Amino acid sequence: MARSSAWSLSQIWRNNEEMAKKDDDHNSRRPPVQWTAAVRAPRPSWLLRLATYVLVVCAIVFLVYHAAGFGYRHDQYNDISLDSDPLQARLRPPPEAAGQRQVQDGPIQHMDLLTSIRNLITTGGGISRTRNVLFAAASLQSAATVLPMACSMARELHSNVHFAFMGKSDITMDDLVQINGIDPSCPLLLHDARPDYASTSTDERMTLAVERAMIIIHRLIPPQVVLIDSTTTEEPFFHHGTRKYVKKLQTTLIELPEKAGTRLSWITKLDSSALAAWNQVRFDIIVHSPRTGTGNLKRLLQSLLRADLGGHQIPHLVVELPSVIEQPLEKFMAGFKWPPRDSDAEQAPSMLSLRHRILRSRLTEEESSVRLLESFWPTDPSLSHVLYLSPHVEISPYFFHYVKYCLLYRRHSRRAASEMLSSKVMAMSFAVPTTSPDGKQPFRPPRSQQEETAFLWQAPTSDAVLFMGDKWVELHGYTSRVLEAQQSMAHLPAILANKQVGRQVPAWVEFAMQLSRLRGYTTLYPSQETAKVIAVAHNDLPDGPEEFGPSTSAQTRGQQTEDGQLADSMVDMLNALPDEGLQLQLDDMPLLSWDGRLLSGESTLGKDAMELATEFRRQVGQCTEDELEEQIATDKHARDLFCR
Secondary structure: OHHHHHHHHHHHHHHHHHHHHHHHHHHHHOOOOOOOOOOOOOOHHHHHHHHHHHHHHHHHHHHHHHHOOOOOOHHHHHHOOOOOOHHHHHHOOOHHHHHHOOOEOOOOOOHHHHHHHHHHHHHOOOOOOOOEEEEEEOOHHHHHHHHHHHHHHHHHOOOEEEEEEOOOOOOOHHHHHHHOOOOOOOOOEEEEOOOOOHHHEOHHHHHHHHHHHHHHHHHHOOOOEEEEEOOOOOOHHHHHHHHHHHHHHOOEEEEEOOOHHHHOHHHHHOOHHHHHOOOOOEEEEEEEOOOOOOHHHHHHHHHHHHOOOOOOOOOOEEEEEOOOOOHHHHHHHHOOOOOOOOOOOOOOOOOEEEEEOOOOOOOOHHHHHHHHHOOOOOOOOOOEEEEEEOOOEEEOOOHHHHHHHHHHHHHHOHHHHOOOOHHHEEEEEOOOOOEOOOOOOEOOOOEEOOEEOOEEEOOOOOOEEEEOHHHHHHHHHHHHHHHHHHOOOOOOOHHHHOOOOOOOOOOHHHHHHHHHHHHOOEEEEOOHHHHHHHEEEOOOOOOOOHHHHHHOOHHHHHOOOOOOOOOOOOOOHHHHOHHHHOOOOHHHOOEEOOOOOEEOOHHHHHHHHHHHHHHHHHHOOOOOHHHHHOOOOOOOOOHHHOOO
16 A cells, blocks of 8 residues: 555656656747746645645654554664663653643653663673562552562572662652661662653553563563562552563563562562562372361361462362261361462462262272372473372461472572482472381481481471472372382382381372482471471371271371471461571481481482382393393483383
8 A cells, every 4th residue: 555655656746747847848849939037936736736745745654653653662662772861861840840740641751760770781780681580669558568578689689689660659769768768788779660751641651651661671681570569559550561561571470469578578588580480380289088087187178278378379279088978077168168268369260179089998008099199290390299288287377388488499599400409309398207207216307506407308208298290290100110010020029018118108108208219319308496387297186098997096197297286377487487487408408318317418319229229120120131231311200210
């Protein structure tokens, strides 16, 4: 269409020139009798045509310019220039002139933002492309929420922490930070991201201004994560603009719930890499109820309802009910809702799955293990995990905060990526057993400089344990191949026949122990002091594993973990934890073998695992001596342990 219009205009122009030339030629052949030289005035019709052409061209340019979004849309920021004159910041009138201004809905300028970023780049601070965290706000109330959190994170020195203000208020940045108790010693990087005429701008203009300010920041100092106040105290235009930016450029967005300063204070301990995985990591919950008795299960489920879920994705909860459901349990489950109705996820769909077992004789150890392993499969083994909770466990109100804190720190932080033992962690336990795996000897956790400490142990647990998704996949493959290999064996080899785990825990823990020893895997345990405020295991009601029959009493299982009480009040998690939730490096923790021996380091762990794996491949995997000499890469489904 544009080409056709241009052709028509050129044709008209050319035809006019040709007509004028013909007229001149014609007149030159017939000069008047009395000819005098004179300046001929332009014809009125020619001037009219020229004016028309100019107006048409201007109209086309205007329409194309605004249809493409130049001057209004974010596209002009694809190539941001920091050479803009900072004096243009005067486009924003002083506050005292606000009453004389009209509502603004015109082109947008972010000169103060460009100036602050240019100053950062000039001084060489805060320009890393992989360490930036951005807190942003538009309302003064929301700024009062996120500013202290931003400063706390900045003081940790794990990331370059920025704060951008994008509201309509005319308050100066100096006054804003001073009112909120941020002193000059705080290494927080501040940005005035308000547009010109912010206080009199329409909400539509401010929505666009927020989106464009975010894009400017993204192009020049790209944040790995953006944190905002998700409550109604924040401006709607700010939420709209931020979410449009996040949707367009796929930046991680953390929407802080009410009272985030206390409920999510622990996120200030995480670096930008860990926070970037906030919306990607998830875990499902599996609960297997005992065959008889409902008191333990009801207590556990009630503690789940009391747990704070603010800021988290709702985990899928799978509850396997007994074959015979007693009336009190049936009545309780009829009113049980997950997620709870009064949580921040009130509008979320139900995430509860109930499974009712068919009445049959007692399960075998193998059948019980298979049933458990079939309860979960990760969608992405690197990001999807499973949390197993025994019915006799009760969790604290901030249990889910601690689980996610450990998960993000241990799996996704920059420090975790540099730790040699990080890939060897099969699971994270949130309770500390008091006996050896076979239940016959007391277990005393190791101490560091006469103080309680977190530690690594080859022996897994079943009270409250989070299995890593990739290790669960491997455990699933290992168990299926062991059971298949057993079918062709007349007698079990010693490596399988000699059980290392007692009858006080479910049978699947034996398979987890075997894999842990074969691979040199460990389970991360908290200190006893930490475990007591995260989750407790009760021993007042019997709930022994069904596959071992009713012989397991409350007293026998009570030797595995100590009874305790949890505080019902919701407090700051960091204040409740020892050393404010300080996470030790894995390399600095005591390392225990499966039978409780203190090991010197990963090398000893790896050597023991290699020797055991060779013997396992010979006895169970049916590998020949020649095959044992071959170097085989570790398989994520444990296929390398089997040759037949």
